[in-house]
Amino acid sequence: MEKFRNLVLEANRKLRLADHMAHVTYPMLKETKLLLTILNNIDLSLKASLDAYLYYERLYKRISPHSDDLRTKLEIFEKSAAKRYDLQNYSKLIMEVHNILKKHRESPMAFVKKEKLVICNGDYRMKILEISDVKNHLSKAKPFISRLTNVLKENDAYSRR
Numbered sequence: 001m002e003k004f005r006n007l008v009l010e011a012n013r014k015l016r017l018a019d020h021m022a023h024v025t026y027p028m029l030k031e032t033k034l035l036l037t038i039l040n041n042i043d044l045s046l047k048a049s050l051d052a053y054l055y056y057e058r059l060y061k062r063i064s065p066h067s068d069d070l071r072t073k074l075e076i077f078e079k080s081a082a083k084r085y086d087l088q089n090y091s092k093l094i095m096e097v098h099n100i101l102k103k104h105r106e107s108p109m110a111f112v113k114k115e116k117l118v119i120c121n122g123d124y125r126m127k128i129l130e131i132s133d134v135k136n137h138l139s140k141a142k143p144f145i146s147r148l149t150n151v152l153k154e155n156d157a158y159s160r161r
Helices: 002-029 034-059 070-079 090-106 131-160
Strands: 109-113 116-120 126-129
Touching: 002 034, 002 131, 034 070, 034 090, 034 126, 034 131, 070 090, 090 116, 090 126, 090 131
Parallel strands: none
Antiparallel strands: 109 116, 116 126
16 A cells, blocks of 8 residues: 555656646746656656556456556556546546657657747657647646545545544
């Protein structure tokens, strides 16, 4: 149960960090490259939350052991925890954030233009990232992690009885 608690705390910590950077640090500095850092913290928070949900399900033997790749985790999550905790459509958010960061890592070029981060792939197709996009991902991630925190609180209340 300690691992579950640590994953929940890590998810909340990364989410608070991303929120602070998006709403305080970025407006103050206006440094567009911070968008990737904010998005990376959102990604880490979402993945820690996903791991926590799956660990919790595994702990209570609702799911069997699984491989550690993201697609497998998301499939298992959609079949079990997403239905149980009413969390459908969050797999799409997790993959979207993951894919943006993956495109950036694999891109031969990325540059800043008018407070937007432009990520080009090998064919020079562009993905444009703005602060509004990052804040949108952040606002979608909050309920996902909030429900996870509620699961932890319910579990703590139940174990104290």
